[in-house]
Structure formats: structure tokens, C-alpha cells
């Protein structure tokens with residue numbers, strides 16, 4: 001039986017991980033620590049809390065003493081650190097917030113683990129797993145080989161730089177203090193519970209509301225899309241099979257330009273409306289409800305400053321060593337994701353009526369059409 005602290009468990013990937021882990025390992029003790037920033041949403045894990053499958057604690061990973069006490073009180077020997085500020089555009093507005101949580105917060109969490117676990121953490125099977133991003137590697141030219149675990153770090157945004165700094169600290173705590181750590185660097189995730197500031201949910205919800213789909217620059221930037229359920233499975237393999245000290249790249253092995261991915265989402269929304277006439281009554285402002293193709297809402301806007309052109313992840317190491325392969329084909333994953341947002345209107349209405357509405361208006365009123 002494992003006893004896990006899941007930080008950031010009320011966010012997108014953390015919540016998916018909690019659902020995945022509680023279903024796959026019902027005998028384990030799971031405690032979620034989350035500060036509930038704008039991106040945290042208790043509704044995403046409420047069924048697990050209500051069922052007694054996990055304990056929720058509201059708190060900041062930067063609260064060193066409190067986290068140390070929680071680790072000791074609950075005898076938690078595994079930490080999965082998802083907690084972070086995660087949106088590149090927000091890191092361009094307020095980098096300091098990213099350094100506070102992603103760098104200093106991670107360092108405080110590492111200290112808490114060291115204190116609570118003591119010198120023999122490795123022998124006792126403790127594990128600090130740090131969830132990081134492929135963005136630490138920077139941007140790839142069109143023909144450059146995909147990021148491997150030995151690609152040098154070259155972060156381009158304040159977000160990516162803060163994640164890179166955290167990765168270095170995690171590695172340094174292993175080297176200097178013998179803390180048993182693993183790190184994973186994954187590509188762009190998509191799926192249920194994703195906060196609507198990110199490209200795919202933003203497009204799905206904008207489509208339902210009849211708002212334009214803002215494509216930064218020429219829309220030919222390439223991301224390696226990974227369905228969040230595949231990511232959770234990869235994390236499970238790392239937590240259960242990896243030796244400490246290892247770093248793992250996790251990708252979805254897809255490399256489509258943003259315009260193509262958004263075009264597919266448009267087609268899937270059109271198809272859903274065609275198959276289910278009741279959707280037009282639920283979303284009367286959407287393009288298909290008004291007899292237009294969803295693609296007519298695509299609009300090119302001013303590019304993101306410093307926008308990375310291409311990410312691609314080489315998942316060869318995790319495939320060979322742990323037997324991981326992403327199982328969700330992009331189109332199939334997008335289809336179930338569109339369906340999830342159609343079926344969970346109450347979840348996203350709660351978000352889009354709050355702080356997000358003002359942020360969106362500010363962010364996208366500045367985005368000039370091109």
C-alpha cells in the first residue's frame with residue numbers, strides 16, 4: 001500500500017491523476033494538497049472526496065513547516081508534484097508568481113520531504129516525483145530531432161524557465177542530499193478538466209459560445225499532443241517501476257500544427273451538432289447552430305511574444321524501459337474531449353463566469369487581428 005501526497009490535485013492533470021490512481025489503487029492513501037488558485041477546481045475531485053477516496057487539504061507547497069507536518073502526520077512516503085503556475089501567457093504578464101510557486105514552492109516541498117523522510121528515505125522506498133514539461137528544452141527547428149532526456153535545457157518563456165529551475169533543484173537535492181527523486185518531462189496534455197485558458201478547451205468553449213478562435217500568428221506551430229489518460233499511465237509506470245534518479249520524457253507521438261488540430265476540433269463540433277439537434281438549442285450562438293461551419297470562427301491574431309515554434313518528444317526511453325506507449329490517437333482523443341465538454345457544462349460554466357471572464361477579455365482584446 002502506498003501513501004501519496006498529490007500536490008496540485010485540483011488542477012487539470014492532478015485531478016485526472018487522482019481519478020486514475022484511486023480507481024487503479026483503491027487501497028492506497030491519497031492526500032491532495034492544493035492552494036486552489038484560479039486554476040484549481042474542487043469540483044474536479046469532489047466525487048472522490050465525497051466517496052472518502054482521498055483527503056483534500058487546502059494549502060501552498062511553499063508552506064514548508066505545514067507540509068512537513070502533513071507528511072509526518074499521514075506517513076506519506078510518495079510525493080507527486082503537479083502544483084505549478086502552468087500557463088505561458090500568464091507567465092508573460094507576471095513572471096514573479098511563477099518563480100514563487102514553481103521554483104521556491106518546489107524547493108520548500110523538497111525541504112519538507114527531506115525533513116519528514118530523514119536520511120534513509122531511499123532505503124524505505126520513499127519517492128519525490130516531479131512533473132515537468134518538454135518546454136524546458138526550448139524550441140525545435142522543423143527537421144531537428146525530438147527532445148530526448150539528454151537534450152540541453154534552453155527554456156524560452158518565464159514559465160519554461162521556472163520549470164527548468166525547479167527540475168535543476170530536484171536533481172540537486174538528489175545529488176547533494178540523496179533524496180530519492182524522479183522527474184518526468186511531458187508534452188502538451190489535453191482531455192477532461194482542462195482549464196479553458198489552454199488552446200483546446202478554449203477553442204471548444206469559444207465554439208459553443210460563437211466566439212472567434214484566436215490562432216496566434218500563422219498557426220503553424222507544432223505541439224506533441226498527449227492525452228492526459230496516457231500521461232497518468234506513464235506516471236504510474238514511473239512511480240511503480242522506475243529506479244530513483246531517473247528522468248523520463250513522455251510524449252504522444254503526434255506532431256500536427258495548431259491550425260490542423262483546431263480544424264479537427266471544429267469538424268468534430270460540427271459533426272456533434274449534426275448528429276444531435278438538441279445541441280443547437282443548448283448552444284444557439286454556436287456557428288453550427290446558425291448554419292455555419294465551425295471553421296468560420298478561426299481567426300489569426302497577433303503572435304505570442306517569443307512563441308516556441310515546435311515541440312516534439314522522443315519517448316524512446318520510457319517505451320524501451322517501462323513499456324509505455326501513448327494509446328490514444330489524436331482524433332479519437334479530441335472526439336472524447338469535445339464530448340466531455342458537451343457533457344460537463346456545469347463544470348465549465350462555473351469557471352467561465354468567474355475570474356476567467358475578465359482575464360479572457362483583457363488577454364484577447366489586446367490580441368489584434370492579423
Ligand code: NAD
Pocket residue numbers: 007008009010011012013014033034035036037038039040041059060061062081082083084085086087101105131132133134163185186187188189190195
Ligand atoms: P493547472 O494549472 O491546471 O493546475 C495547477 C494546480 O496547482 C491548480 O490546482 C492550482 O490550484 C495548484 N497550485 C498552484 N500553485 C500552487 C501552490 N503554490 N501550492 C499548491 N497548489 C498550487 O496545471 P496542469 O495543466 O494540471 O499542470 C500540472 C503540472 O504539469 C504542472 O507542473 C505543469 O507545469 C506540468 N505540465 C503541464 C502540461 C500541460 O499540457 N497542461 C504539460 C507539461 C507539463
Ligand code: TYD
Pocket residue numbers: 087088089188197198199200202214215216217219221222223258304
Ligand atoms: P497552450 O495551450 O497555451 O500550451 P503551450 O503554450 O504550453 O504549448 O498553447 C498551445 C499552442 O496553441 C501554442 O502554440 C500557443 C497556441 N495558442 C493559440 O494559437 N491561441 C490561443 O489562444 C492559445 C491559448 C494558444
